[in-house]
Amino acid sequence: MSQLVVVTTGPATSVQDAGRFGAQRYGLTTSGAMDRVSLAMANCLAGNIPFAAAIEIGPFGASFTARNGAVRVALSGAARVAEIAGSPMLMNETALMAEGETLKVSAARNGMFSYLAVEGGIAGEPVFGSLSVNARAGLGSPFPRPLQAGDTLDVGTALVAPHERALDTFDIPQTAIRVVMGPQDDEFGAACDVFLNSEWRVSATRDRMGYRLEGPKVVHAGGHNIVSDGAVHGSIQVPGNGQPIVLMADHGTTGGYPKIATVISADLGRFAQTQSGAIIRFKAIGVEEAQAEARKLGEFMRALPERIHAAGGSSLNLVELQKANVAGVAVSATDTGEP
């Protein structure tokens, strides 16, 4: 096994996979990648299953050194300037870190989170089927907390594949974030129009639990306390000050503020990538339309391996790749990793 040593990192870098499912009834939230599409892209390049654990790098820069062998990595998500031992590394392409070489990634140029996937994956002990860090619950592996300088991760040793791989990228539309109204939109009456017809600034007060929004006050028709009920990743709750909070991957499983709407699953990753100070709008769609979008996203994720080709203009030697058991994993990634 090779190792990846964290040399420098900001405060919001952690190991994340699809998340931890099945224990929300016990108050244990899912955690997992804030932008699952970008996680799947990096993993697909690295030859892993789409939602294998990877390093979610927060908005600040970070650097990592390969130890005890070579490490092949791929970086997707928020754009960064990256280099390995002084040579440029491109986003959405695999690259080899020889033993002793250091990968440096800059702060995010747009967006918030990038995903560094490692060929052969990150070793750890899953709890409820996940390595994802949930610092409050003391869960996550190999470390039950965000990564710190000096941490050493056991990772797969790079296979001797004949070519590096690249992923055809695509434009993400920067349109309104789509929501399904409810479950407590009836607590707001006419204020639903204020919510839907206003521009919202994403506050700097935000973390993996929730993103605060700033804008006109969304006034509750009744009180702002309800008897607690269940909350999901994407729930938009409105506390007494009328400023909405979008609950994110580390959200509480229950909450006592009315929830005016819920971000659709297909737009969660795009919303997670909005930077502090950015202006966004919401658009309400029906639950059936939102589910059609979820199916489209599932289809897109299944087809990710078809977007992979050899980097640098040469053709991809699939026979050699399959021999190395890399493309074999990627091409057979027919499910999205949902539990």
Next chain:
Amino acid sequence: MTASPRILPSGDTALTVEFGRSIDPAISRQVLALDRNVASEAVAGVLETVPTYRSLLVHYDPLLVGFTALSETLLALAQRPVPAETRIRRWRVPVVYGGEFGADLDDVARAHNISTSDVIAKHTGSEYRVAMIGFTPGFAYLSGLDPAIATPRRESPRTETPPGTISIGGVQACVQCLAAPSGWHLLGQTPVRTFHPHRDPVFLMEPGDAVHFYSIAAGEFASLDRAAERGETIAELIAS
């Protein structure tokens, strides 16, 4: 008579089956009955459920079942009569009351013009039910608090309360596992871990379980706490 619950979308991958809007044992029984039925019928597409005081949150995979079809299935299940409870799991939970373990015990006694031992007697004298588990891992919200010690939550919440906090807020009581902010009144502390990531079972209590508290001496806490940290359950389980 059972009124039909409301089905409310919580986005495209979850829905809320709402039986009411208040804390009410009858509503709680309906929620937990539907929760059991969803589990025993293995409803297609359902990934997990979160019972709360008043509603059942159902997480599902929209690639396996759509909102309308799942709503119909759940409404049909909710029409089944709420079965009589046959087997209730009862937990006996040791608590050190007052002093450094329960900073608000004196205040609660003063608020109701009774002695601290009266507060303890009333807190240990009730049978509670786990209505829901939420907020943080293993945080069990209990119904069944003696109304004589129900106390509105503090005006200024604490930014941190210790692991194992036993507290009350309004008509609610709880067993808390992890350190967390809280505006409730701290009566005591238990060495019991309702959540322990390296123990089997990881979570002790289920929604619907019954809970009784009993008072232990401050001197007993440390050794019980060490045993709990090692993975012992400490709380006594009585199946009826």
